[in-house]
Amino acid sequence: MPETIKASARRLELTPSTDGKRHPVQSGLTAFTLLAGVVAFVAGLIVRLHVAASVLGVAVLVAGLYTQMISVARPQRIVLMAGVVAAFVGTCLGIAHGGFG
Numbered sequence: 001m002p003e004t005i006k007a008s009a010r011r012l013e014l015t016p017s018t019d020g021k022r023h024p025v026q027s028g029l030t031a032f033t034l035l036a037g038v039v040a041f042v043a044g045l046i047v048r049l050h051v052a053a054s055v056l057g058v059a060v061l062v063a064g065l066y067t068q069m070i071s072v073a074r075p076q077r078i079v080l081m082a083g084v085v086a087a088f089v090g091t092c093l094g095i096a097h098g099g100f101g
Helices: 002-009 024-045 047-071 074-096
Strands: none
Touching: 024 047, 024 074, 047 074
16 A cells, blocks of 8 residues: 555656656757747748748758657657647648748
């Protein structure tokens, strides 16, 4: 019975790392990918921001796919793919509304 009390008294930590170590570079790039991917998606919905959506989307795609290669934890990869997909859709919408020019 004391074992169950100890297990329930553990502190819940919101860390994307599953190996117990801190990875600040990967975490920072993951946050950038998610936030900038959402911004690229929203910019892709606005026709006048087609250049910003295209440029930001391509930059996030490159950064996100690089971070995917160096990531060390599964939760990081899940968040990364959400950002990469949002950036891809934003890039496609930006290109459909006029592209880079």
